[in-house]
Amino acid sequence: MATSNFLFLFFIIFLIHFFTVPSRADLPGTWELLVPDAGIASMHTAVTHYNTVVLLDRTDIGPSRKRLPPHHCRNDPNDPILKKDCYAHSVLLDLETNSVRPLMILTDTWCSSGQFLPDELQNVQLSEGRWYSTNQILPTGEIIIVGGRAASSVEYFPPRETGAVEFPFLTQAEDRQHDNLYPYVHLLPNGHLFIFANNKAVMYDFTANKIVRDYPILDGGPRNYPSAGSSAMLALTEDYSSATIVICGGAQFGAYLQRSTDTPAHGSCGRIEATGENPVWEMEDMPFARIMGDMVMLPTGEILIINGAQAGTQGFEMASNPCLNPVLYRPNEPLGLRFMTLNPGTVPRMYHSTANLLPDGRILLAGSNPHFFYKFAVEFPTELRIEAFSPEYLSADRANLRPVIVESPEKLKYGEDFGVAVTVELPVVGIIEVNLASAPFSTHSFSQGQRLVKLKVTSAIPDDAGKYRIGCTAPPDGKVAPPGYYMVFAVNQGVPSVARWVQLVV
Numbered sequence: 001m002a003t004s005n006f007l008f009l010f011f012i013i014f015l016i017h018f019f020t021v022p023s024r025a026d027l028p029g030t031w032e033l034l035v036p037d038a039g040i041a042s043m044h045t046a047v048t049h050y051n052t053v054v055l056l057d058r059t060d061i062g063p064s065r066k067r068l069p070p071h072h073c074r075n076d077p078n079d080p081i082l083k084k085d086c087y088a089h090s091v092l093l094d095l096e097t098n099s100v101r102p103l104m105i106l107t108d109t110w111c112s113s114g115q116f117l118p119d120e121l122q123n124v125q126l127s128e129g130r131w132y133s134t135n136q137i138l139p140t141g142e143i144i145i146v147g148g149r150a151a152s153s154v155e156y157f158p159p160r161e162t163g164a165v166e167f168p169f170l171t172q173a174e175d176r177q178h179d180n181l182y183p184y185v186h187l188l189p190n191g192h193l194f195i196f197a198n199n200k201a202v203m204y205d206f207t208a209n210k211i212v213r214d215y216p217i218l219d220g221g222p223r224n225y226p227s228a229g230s231s232a233m234l235a236l237t238e239d240y241s242s243a244t245i246v247i248c249g250g251a252q253f254g255a256y257l258q259r260s261t262d263t264p265a266h267g268s269c270g271r272i273e274a275t276g277e278n279p280v281w282e283m284e285d286m287p288f289a290r291i292m293g294d295m296v297m298l299p300t301g302e303i304l305i306i307n308g309a310q311a312g313t314q315g316f317e318m319a320s321n322p323c324l325n326p327v328l329y330r331p332n333e334p335l336g337l338r339f340m341t342l343n344p345g346t347v348p349r350m351y352h353s354t355a356n357l358l359p360d361g362r363i364l365l366a367g368s369n370p371h372f373f374y375k376f377a378v379e380f381p382t383e384l385r386i387e388a389f390s391p392e393y394l395s396a397d398r399a400n401l402r403p404v405i406v407e408s409p410e411k412l413k414y415g416e417d418f419g420v421a422v423t424v425e426l427p428v429v430g431i432i433e434v435n436l437a438s439a440p441f442s443t444h445s446f447s448q449g450q451r452l453v454k455l456k457v458t459s460a461i462p463d464d465a466g467k468y469r470i471g472c473t474a475p476p477d478g479k480v481a482p483p484g485y486y487m488v489f490a491v492n493q494g495v496p497s498v499a500r501w502v503q504l505v506v
Helices: 002-020 396-401
Strands: 030-035 044-047 052-056 090-094 099-103 134-137 143-146 153-157 184-187 193-197 200-205 210-214 230-233 244-250 266-273 282-285 294-297 303-306 309-312 319-322 327-329 339-341 353-357 363-367 386-390 404-407 411-413 417-423 432-438 441-443 446-448 452-454 468-473 484-492 500-505
Touching: 044 353, 044 363, 052 363, 134 184, 134 446, 143 193, 184 230, 184 244, 193 244, 230 294, 230 446, 244 303, 294 353, 294 446, 303 363, 353 441, 417 484, 432 468
Parallel strands: 411 500
Antiparallel strands: 030 386, 044 052, 044 441, 052 090, 090 099, 134 143, 143 153, 184 193, 193 200, 200 210, 230 244, 244 266, 266 282, 294 303, 303 327, 309 319, 327 339, 353 363, 363 386, 404 417, 417 468, 432 452, 432 484, 441 446, 484 500
């Protein structure tokens, strides 16, 4: 009798579990197809302050699915595939119409790095050829270019007379797989750089060309290309004195050397307060192991982890088991409760895919080409579709909380006090945040130059015209927010507005 009661109880528990497991429709977030065929697979993606998106691929990949305009063919006798190339390898997406038009690029952007300059482009010649390097805009508006294959050095743009400067840390971080490529570079609010390669990290004083701090080793294997997870710096807040870095995922060492497509990826994340007195890595696990994921900073300060695979490594045809579920990382929750699984997509986004925050709060997903050329009749084809993922803050039941910015400046100087006016359908309860989000260069699972700065604000005061007026103070200097264009988001109870652009000038 006791046995039958036990079996009956077990059966009831099974039924309860079976019928209460969240279905796809129950998980937060929604997907939409923006462009069914962009003509190219985007390896690099960047959002511009014109509300357009630049998408870039290689030029030596042969014919794409998008032709250049008549009389605009590119002639290159060194191109191994097309000496006269009449195909586009870059397109510009108009976010208002979801239309794309071809762009002509004159040099091969294969596995390059990028950053928006705060002013005009002039001398375009680097001191050293670089492949798989990382760019970061500096407090002065200069750009530092860090590393690259066979380039254990840094250099600057515009070019300095000194040219490239040796940076031995990258050689020390190298292994037999070259897991020091596309290093994670974050500008800290103290003006130094946090640089992570393989499983090592340093604080680098680029002005004195000196390492001023060595951080502990991050356990869990290599984390950079070709074994890359991803990395993001948490939002800078309050007095901007503290900066915390998060690094998630990666491939097991040896997967790249063995060309193993089924070696399980890492699911661990390390988090460290880079500016703390005695920083140590705090470890936690994601709901899914992930290689080639993208970490996108949302206007709220949360991080979306999206794209990638659960097995294999970076490289052509070297991964499997796409990770279709995005994950939300909530940094202010207690350890063990920070991850939330979101609604899965249907399009595998693996090697050479990108993810970018849009001004309306959605995330743009583009690319995925795990093949040397364009290839479509295979398990993981070259991907020409462009999608958008909408986090839960854009759900219909939160629309009455969503602020609309009706007044904001177009230019700001450091430390300047200014006002923002918003309208909201429901009465405002609490503080409306005003946050500046950069527009990074997304490539190879890392958004170069990504940062979110939460401004100091006053309470939202209603006026006679039905608007709420918020007093704000611009970032104090270029160490907190380098000069350039930023998206200005008003965030009400976790719901962001559509952003307006502002230029932060010295």
